[in-house]
Amino acid sequence: MDPVIIVGAGPVGLTLALALARQDVPCVVLDEGPGKDEPRLARTVVLREDTTALMERLTGVPLGEIGTHWAGWRSMRRKQVMREVTFDDADEAPENLTNPAPLHIAQHVLTSALRTALAGEPLVKVAVDSRLDAIEQESSGVTVHTRGPKGTWWRGSYAIGCDGPRSTVRKLMDIRFPGRTAVERHAVAALRVELPWEGQALLHRMPPWRTSGPSGGEVTGRPLPEGVWRLDWLLPPGKDLVTPELLVTHVRETLAGWSDGPTPPYELLDTGVHTVHHRLARRWRVGRVFIAGDAAHCLGTLGTHGLDEGLRDADNLAWKLASAWHHRPHEGLLDSYQAERRAVVAARLRAADQALPLLRAGGGLRSYVPGSARGHDALLMDGHLGQGAIGAPGTYADSPLAPGRLEGEVPVDTPRGAPVIDVRVTAEDGSFVRLRDRLGRGALLVLLIAPGTGVWDRKHWATAGVMPRLAAAVTALPYPAELLVAESYPGAAAHSVLLVRPDGHLVTALSGVRPADLYSAAEAVLGGPVKAAEEAGARAAAGSR
Known part of the structure; x- marks a missing residue:
């Protein structure tokens, strides 16, 4: 079968290629550039705990060694500290984390780690200087054309546009991309400096030294490795030019204000202007062509970071494409x-759009609503820290893949459709591993909660109790599955059985071994009964002809 064609070699496209290769799916990545990225310390990303784990699993690199886990967070208004948050130690066991630290990393450093991992992956070919200009598709595959020094036709099974907000794939597929332009603008500077809050990120609203210039009354400081900080100033509405002289003035003004004295020594490393758009593509799939990342959505206002969602797009799509590539496509x-x-x-996007008028409307509303300033700061903190409706990763509770009501279903601390907690498990070979280490392999995970098994060799309990019956039920599932055992799982009773998708989202938790419920849930997560899915695929293929 033909490889999957990925258009775009940014973090989302490279992540998708690695995720597919880990599931034995060959890929071609079309990179319109030279195959390397310009170092830009003013262009950084903040990854939450789940996307950090995904990147570490795919690259094999502990990202804390090339990025910075924040030690804490500080929100200030004028001269007053509104809230301080201390994050858990990044070395703490994942199941014990109550407040995991976000990871701040330069985008070119992250992309370099992904490229290095791909360099040793025989199933992935990266074609540099290859700019897409045509796509054709039929029921059996897609054909794309690239121009440039190595312009040629490429044949693939599927094509995915990870080619950014100006996506050529999206335009060729005639997909509308409605939304708003320049929702927010920020002046950005990366500099090496010593600040009073080592390792802590900071949001300072209405600083006392603010002027009517481009500081806009809101400054964010986020640490990077080696004493480097990224500073962002919210710009007032409009398109006023941010000159280097004006930016340096505000760097000095801000550093002096934070240091309560003269401007401390600093080294200016990089500058830029970051413009945030809010857009959402009408369709993310047209036949065998998909879009992901900034090609499908633009968000990032109020402290949120769009790359997080782009990486989740790649994680979600990879196992579904792998299933279609290795087996017959399930249209559902x-x-x-x-x-x-x-x-x-x-x-x-809806939550951010609803909050924007409250947070950016000026001081009038605060005069009438007691305590609203503190509430506004909490909303902003949600965006920056990946919490609440604005910042938290979504769940798939209402997914079309969610099973119907199951007789044996029981609640655990992880809601249906949410990412599972990374507990220690025993694999089928008897080794102890983390649950998330088993994700992304193209198999469902079936997790038995069996207290006491962690202190015994697997040979003593693998053929005892409920294990033989559960192993038989797992073997009978309509999709490859791996049976794991854990001492405990938050909120789960002994002998509970959890079914987990290949991307780490919980399908269901059952009370004991219930083969019929387990099969029904597995069938649902594949898009419905296998026979029905095959019939739907045949109808779709017939219609396209």
């Missing part, structure tokens, strides 16, 4: 990519 499974991911991003 492929359609669920748009249904799940678009709904999650739309909810975040």
Whole structure:
């Protein structure tokens, strides 16, 4: 079968290629550039705990060694500290984390780690200097054309546009991309300096030294490795030019204000202007062509970071494409990519759009609503820290892949459709591993909660109790599955059985071994009964002809 064609070699496209290769799917990545990225310390990303774990699993690199886990967060208004947050130690066991630290990393550093991992992946070919200009598709595959020194035709099974907000794939597929332009603008500077809050990120609203210039009354400081900080100043509405002289003035003004004295020594490393748009593509799939990342959505206002959602797009789509590539395509499974991911991003955009008038309307409202300033700061903190409706990762509770009511279903601390907690598990070979280490392999995970098994060799309990019956039920599932055992899982009773998707989202939790419920849930997460899915695929293929 032909490889999957990925258009775009940014973090989302490279992540998708690695995720597919880990599931034995060959890929071609079309990179319109030279295959390397310009170092830009003013262009950084903040990854939450789930996307950090995804990147570490795919690259094999502990990102804390090339980025910075924040030690804490500080929100200030004028001279007053409104709230301080201390994050858990990044070395703490994942199941013990109550407040995991976000990771701040330069985008070119992250992309370099992904490229290095791909360099040793025989299933992925990266074609540099290859700019897409045509796509054709039929029921059996897609054909794309690239121009440039190595312009040629490429044949693939599927094509995915990860080519940014000006996506050529999206335009060729005639997909509308409605939304708003320049929702927010920020002046950005990366500098090496010593600040009073080592390792802590900071949001300072209405600083006492503010002027009518481009500081806009809101400054954010976020640490990077080696004493480097990224500073962002919210710009007032409009398109006023941010000159280097004006930016340096505000760097000095801000550093002096934070240091309560003269401007401390600093080294200016990089500058830029970051413009935030809010857009959401109408469709994320047209036949065998998909879009992901900034090609499908733009968000990032109020402290949120769009790359997080782009990486979740790649994680969601990879196992579904892998299933279609290795087995017959399940149309319901492929359609669920748009249904799940678009709904999650739309909810975040809606929450941000609703909060914007409150947070950016000026001081009038605060005069009439007691305590509103503190509430506004909490909303902004949600965006920056990945919490609440504005910032938290979405769940797939209403997914078309969610099973119906199951007789044996029981609640655990992880809601249906949410990412599972990374507990220690025993694999089928008897080794102890983390649950998330088993994700992304193209298999469902079936997790038995069996207290006491962690202190015994697997040979003593693998053929005892409920294990033989559960192993038989797992073997009978309509999709490859791996049986794991854990001492405990938050909120789960002994002998509970959890079914987990290949991307780490909980399908269901059952009380004991219930083969019929387990099979029904597995069948649902594949997009419906296998026979029905095959019939739907045949009808779709016939219609396209």
